[in-house]
Amino acid sequence: MASSTVTSSQSNRPPRPNLAFRRLRGQRSPAEFAAAIRRAGLEIGEQVSCDARYIGRVEAGEIRCPNYAYERVFLHMFPGRTLTDLGFAPRSSVRGRRAHDTEDAPLPHTTNRANATSETSRACEPYETRNPYDPYHPHDTYEESDVLRRAFMTGGGATVAAASLGPVGLAREAAAAQRPVHRPAPRPVHRAGASDAGALEEAVRRIRLLDDRHGADGLYRRAAAPLRAAYALLDAGATRQTTADRLYSGAGELAISVGWLAHDSGRFDDARSHYAEALATARMTGDPGLEAHAFCNTAFLARDAGRPREAVRAAQAAQRVARPVGSARLMSLLALREAGGWAGLADRVGCEQALARAQAFFQRGPSDADPEWMSFYGEAELEGLEAQCWSTLGDWPRAARHARRAAELQDPHFTRNIALYTAELADDLARGGRPDEAAVAGMRVLDLLEEVQSSRVQTMLAATARVLRPHRRATGVTAFLERHASAPRMA
Numbered sequence: 001m002a003s004s005t006v007t008s009s010q011s012n013r014p015p016r017p018n019l020a021f022r023r024l025r026g027q028r029s030p031a032e033f034a035a036a037i038r039r040a041g042l043e044i045g046e047q048v049s050c051d052a053r054y055i056g057r058v059e060a061g062e063i064r065c066p067n068y069a070y071e072r073v074f075l076h077m078f079p080g081r082t083l084t085d086l087g088f089a090p091r092s093s094v095r096g097r098r099a100h101d102t103e104d105a106p107l108p109h110t111t112n113r114a115n116a117t118s119e120t121s122r123a124c125e126p127y128e129t130r131n132p133y134d135p136y137h138p139h140d141t142y143e144e145s146d147v148l149r150r151a152f153m154t155g156g157g158a159t160v161a162a163a164s165l166g167p168v169g170l171a172r173e174a175a176a177a178q179r180p181v182h183r184p185a186p187r188p189v190h191r192a193g194a195s196d197a198g199a200l201e202e203a204v205r206r207i208r209l210l211d212d213r214h215g216a217d218g219l220y221r222r223a224a225a226p227l228r229a230a231y232a233l234l235d236a237g238a239t240r241q242t243t244a245d246r247l248y249s250g251a252g253e254l255a256i257s258v259g260w261l262a263h264d265s266g267r268f269d270d271a272r273s274h275y276a277e278a279l280a281t282a283r284m285t286g287d288p289g290l291e292a293h294a295f296c297n298t299a300f301l302a303r304d305a306g307r308p309r310e311a312v313r314a315a316q317a318a319q320r321v322a323r324p325v326g327s328a329r330l331m332s333l334l335a336l337r338e339a340g341g342w343a344g345l346a347d348r349v350g351c352e353q354a355l356a357r358a359q360a361f362f363q364r365g366p367s368d369a370d371p372e373w374m375s376f377y378g379e380a381e382l383e384g385l386e387a388q389c390w391s392t393l394g395d396w397p398r399a400a401r402h403a404r405r406a407a408e409l410q411d412p413h414f415t416r417n418i419a420l421y422t423a424e425l426a427d428d429l430a431r432g433g434r435p436d437e438a439a440v441a442g443m444r445v446l447d448l449l450e451e452v453q454s455s456r457v458q459t460m461l462a463a464t465a466r467v468l469r470p471h472r473r474a475t476g477v478t479a480f481l482e483r484h485a486s487a488p489r490m491a
Contacts, residue, residue, distance in 0.1 A: 018087035020087030024086065029366030029370050031374060032366060035375055035413065037070075048073055051372045052375065053201070074086055191237045197250060201246070207254070207261070249287060252282055255275070256293055271297075275297050275298045282294055288325055291321045292330065296333065296337055299314035299340075299341065303344055312350075314341075315337035327370045327371065328367065329366055330370065331357075335354050335357040335361060340385065343392035355386060362382055384406035384410075384424065391427070399428040400429050407425060416454055420454070422441050426460075438467075439474070440476055449487065
């Protein structure tokens with residue numbers, strides 16, 4: 001029995017922070033550094049799902065050695081350096097160790113509740129464990145994941161991305177947790193462990209990355225299955241409190257991500273339901289970051305659904321609960337959500353005041369407190385959201401200036417956002433009496449729609465086409481209208 005107790009001093013040794021890696025990040029936030037790593041990966045054909053959480057784990061020393069895909073990306077980013085130069089341990093010194101062997105171990109049975117405090121202890125991960133649900137990481141035993149990896153690496157477009165979305169293992173584990181066992185003697189129900197929490201977090205990252213690249217329409221229905229699986233895992237219970245916290249946080253973020261896919265593809269009722277589910281999860285667990293995120297998206301949805309007063313109230317609620325998070329960038333985004341509501345109410349003064357707050361918070365710069373889901377929020381998004389405010393207020397020239405700047409500043413990784421900002425620009429130019437420039441911008445959007453599926457962008461472009469029809473004699477307008485009319489529409 002004593003052999004079941006972990007006695008190795010190595011397993012209890014706290015992780016050593018990776019200061020070299022932290023220095024390489026410099027003044028960039030974890031989210032910005034993660035975006036740079038993803039871009040570097042694309043340059044050499046490696047699609048790594050790096051985010052702020054991964055950066056935090058590396059800097060904390062929880063990942064002592066990256067997997068081979070990340071190694072190739074890091075060595076490409078920092079030529080002439082070795083993994084040791086980047087603060088990692090030699091691969092030979094950590095190969096084969098797995099932290100989840102400790103973290104997933106069931107809680108020991110004890111008659112003394114005071115001795116159960118180890119339930120909340122967190123084991124360090126000396127070697128980056130391979131996630132069986134990540135199609136970008138190599139696997140030895142998960143044939144399904146290998147098939148998904150090939151689909152991502154060799155396929156193209158949102159159709160392949162959507163087909164590859166579902167974390168098969170996550171759904172399988174959740175189904176096992178819910179399936180009744182018809183046996184004479186009852187058996188314990190499978191309880192979720194750290195690997196399940198990791199799969200859930202990876203599902204959230206995958207959805208966000210695919211949405212950034214391809215838009216929402218091809219992904220929404222596929223994303224519903226992981227969400228059902230996530231809540232099944234919550235119902236099954238967890239082996240540790242730390243795992244339970246990760247599951248609740250992950251389920252809430254997944255509900256928001258799925259809600260956003262519904263929102264961006266025009267399914268407003270579905271989106272409202274998902275956001276409400278995330279808000280309830282946040283309040284049950286006392287998670288201010290998750291609650292602020294849910295209110296943020298609720299405000300955005302209310303604005304798009306024609307309920308501007310609700311948008312203002314939701315954005316203000318988000319700002320109240322977000323203050324303890326300590327992220328100026330989050331407060332900036334929430335002020336922009338409020339500004340969008342004021343614009344919908346035709347309150348120019350209220351809108352300008354909220355925009356000024358958004359700019360002031362943004363100028364404070366990124367910080368380690370910035371939530372990982374905000375990797376999309378940079379100067380381009382700030383400009384794009386301000387453009388939408390001025391467009392709603394009918395100030396077309398001002399809106400066009402901000403929309404143009406947004407499209408120019410946007411990271412190429414966010415293909416969907418480039419299409420969105422360019423569509424905004426085309427519409428503002430058309431309504432501002434510059435049909436020839438609007439047609440040029442509209443053509444660029446049509447080019448982007450070959451790899452992006454977004455009902456929002458298509459709806460905006462259709463509205464622009466209607467505005468341009470009386471201006472067929474302007475240079476380029478007829479060509480744009482004819483191409484737009486022949487472009488395929490999503491069902």
